[in-house]
Amino acid sequence: MELYSLTIHEIAKKIKSKEVTIREVLDSVYSRIDSLENKVNAYINLTKEYAYISADKLQKKLDAGEDIGFLGGVPIAIKDNMCIKDVKTTCGSRMLENFVAPYDATVIERLELAGAIIIGKTNMDEFAMGSSTESSYFKKTVNPWDITKVPGGSSGGSAASVSCDMAFAALGSDTGGSIRQPASYCSTVGLKPTYGLVSRFGLVAFASSLDQIGPFTKDVTDMAIMLNAIVGHDEKDTTSVNLDKIDYTKYLINDAKNITIGIPREFLKEGLNPDVKEAFDIAIDKLIKLGAKVIDVNLDYIKYSLATYYIIATAEASSNLGRYDGIKYGYRTDKFDNLLDIYKKSRTEGFGEEVKRRIMLGTYVLSSGYYDAYYKKAQKVRTLIINDFKRVFEECDIIALPTAPNTAFKMGEKNLNPLEMYLEDIYTVPVNIAGLPGISVPCGFCHFNMPIGLQFISSAFEEEKLLQLAYTYEQNTEFHKMKPNI
Amino acid sequence: MSITREEIKHIANLSRINVSDSELDMYAETLSNIVGMANEINRLNTDDVKPTAHILESVNVFRKDEVKPSYSREKILVNAPTKESGCISLPKVVE
Numbered sequence: 001m002e003l004y005s006l007t008i009h010e011i012a013k014k015i016k017s018k019e020v021t022i023r024e025v026l027d028s029v030y031s032r033i034d035s036l037e038n039k040v041n042a043y044i045n046l047t048k049e050y051a052y053i054s055a056d057k058l059q060k061k062l063d064a065g066e067d068i069g070f071l072g073g074v075p076i077a078i079k080d081n082m083c084i085k086d087v088k089t090t091c092g093s094r095m096l097e098n099f100v101a102p103y104d105a106t107v108i109e110r111l112e113l114a115g116a117i118i119i120g121k122t123n124m125d126e127f128a129m130g131s132s133t134e135s136s137y138f139k140k141t142v143n144p145w146d147i148t149k150v151p152g153g154s155s156g157g158s159a160a161s162v163s164c165d166m167a168f169a170a171l172g173s174d175t176g177g178s179i180r181q182p183a184s185y186c187s188t189v190g191l192k193p194t195y196g197l198v199s200r201f202g203l204v205a206f207a208s209s210l211d212q213i214g215p216f217t218k219d220v221t222d223m224a225i226m227l228n229a230i231v232g233h234d235e236k237d238t239t240s241v242n243l244d245k246i247d248y249t250k251y252l253i254n255d256a257k258n259i260t261i262g263i264p265r266e267f268l269k270e271g272l273n274p275d276v277k278e279a280f281d282i283a284i285d286k287l288i289k290l291g292a293k294v295i296d297v298n299l300d301y302i303k304y305s306l307a308t309y310y311i312i313a314t315a316e317a318s319s320n321l322g323r324y325d326g327i328k329y330g331y332r333t334d335k336f337d338n339l340l341d342i343y344k345k346s347r348t349e350g351f352g353e354e355v356k357r358r359i360m361l362g363t364y365v366l367s368s369g370y371y372d373a374y375y376k377k378a379q380k381v382r383t384l385i386i387n388d389f390k391r392v393f394e395e396c397d398i399i400a401l402p403t404a405p406n407t408a409f410k411m412g413e414k415n416l417n418p419l420e421m422y423l424e425d426i427y428t429v430p431v432n433i434a435g436l437p438g439i440s441v442p443c444g445f446c447h448f449n450m451p452i453g454l455q456f457i458s459s460a461f462e463e464e465k466l467l468q469l470a471y472t473y474e475q476n477t478e479f480h481k482m483k484p485n486i
Numbered sequence: 487m488s489i490t491r492e493e494i495k496h497i498a499n500l501s502r503i504n505v506s507d508s509e510l511d512m513y514a515e516t517l518s519n520i521v522g523m524a525n526e527i528n529r530l531n532t533d534d535v536k537p538t539a540h541i542l543e544s545v546n547v548f549r550k551d552e553v554k555p556s557y558s559r560e561k562i563l564v565n566a567p568t569k570e571s572g573c574i575s576l577p578k579v580v581e
Contacts, residue, residue: 329565379537435541
């Protein structure tokens with residue numbers, strides 16, 4: 001078996017026991033990238049030189065008998081909207097094509113503290129706005145399970161790289177489903193943590209009350225390990241919470257007894273692909289056999305999530321992206337007449353169509369005459385959705401839903417109609433609106449062999465419950481072991 | 487609910503984005519569709535509901551006011567489109 005195909009927990013052990021050197025591990029994963037990247041297009045930029053320097057430093061420490069951390073020598077990919085000092089952070093946009101980050105995001109510091117080696121920056125929808133990774137200014141990432149299909153988005157490069165062993169794990173960001181939906185499309189595990197659990201310092205902002213960083217991994221054990229590395233309070237992010245650190249690997253318990261799962265059946269009728277529905281039903285049966293108690297629950301306002309999301313997310317985006325003015329950093333137009341002209345031309349030339357659409361939509365819902373009808377109204381409906389979840393979590397521990405209503409679609413298929421693309425997030429956006437954690441785990445394949453994801457949602461800061469149920473499901477199924485034939 | 491070409495021009499200006507004549511119809515159509523979908527929420531009565539801006543209960547988080555080194559001028563200027571004498575330079579904007 002090739003080194004690149006192992007999991008974090010397997011490779012970290014081999015490195016520590018000196019069965020393999022860190023250089024051998026890096027060689028293996030970079031040779032995998034070399035052989036597949038021209039097909040998959042998962043990466044915007046590789047950080048090879050820096051990776052080998054880190055590898056040699058870590059190996060020296062290891063050989064001297066020092067501790068290299070629980071991720072010691074493990075190669076990890078990072079979505080290109082997280083800053084790494086002295087490395088380009090493009091956000092998939094022409095606007096930031098040449099932006100070199102002056103500092104590390106907190107998650108990068110934490111990963112490196114645990115011994116991880118950053119191997120490259122992955123492709124994404126421009127400014128994380130999209131569900132297919134097609135809106136990247138640089139390239140289109142394909143789905144390793146079928147190269148005519150999208151990997152999902154916006155963290156499509158991260159999902160694709162992990163699914164075909166071009167990284168042992170990757171970080172993504174999730175504003176409305178951008179980790180869980182591509183995880184589902186590419187058959188990896190993907191977790192969006194509770195809002196505030198992971199510092200957003202150094203993450204390029206899209207919608208600040210919804211954004212959260214989280215990992216893509218090959219299995220649930222690796223997810224617990226990655227989570228251990230990145231969580232924790234950070235004074236540089238005032239929305240990061242100060243909780244006692246827990247060891248998530250302690251909750252990798254193969255037991256679903258005493259777990260009550262709620263299913264909002266009303267929400268599973270319209271627009272759900274029959275293959276996805278069937279895989280979901282089989283997964284729930286499996287969990288019942290494993291001892292979980294399953295009940296029906298009603299989330300009355302969840303159907304308003306998508307509307308609420310597209311108002312709040314675009315409003316916040318229009319404000320956050322106001323900083324790209326062509327003055328201090330980022331793209332500046334060549335020819336201009338005056339200051340206003342610099343702003344307008346730089347933004348018009350620097351942003352792609354979907355980003356402009358969302359900036360304009362956000363500007364519209366915040367503009368005089370529409371603020372109350374849209375933005376304020378959406379904030380009120382947000383309260384109703386949050387209360388709905390709180391009520392339901394008095395009856396059950398976990399809510400189960402499909403991650404996405406469909407399997408990966410053809411490239412170009414949903415580009416002409418943004419609304420159709422938005423509908424792929426129908427099961428993921430409610431989680432961001434309520435700030436809850438959600439995990440997607442592989443749960444099967446459709447009749448033409450594209451992966452399907454199963455989503456678990458819990459109360460805020462109960463990631464350990466998600467991990468336990470996901471682990472139990474995984475240990476009693478084989479889907480996570482399937483790899484794309486690419 | 488439909489957003490007119492004129493409204494798109496107005497929003498584009500507020501957004502500091504130029505929209506060409508040929509793009510006006512496309513944006514008018516797609517934005518109208520999205521706003522049409524978003525209008526669903528106006529069916530709900532929310533008179534007694536408090537708006538949520540943020541899911542955390544924290545307000546006004548302060549850190550200690552300590553002097554710490556900041557980023558170096560060179561590092562920040564690396565990203566400036568044009569610079570001069572250690573500053574970001576701009577065309578003259580005030581006559």
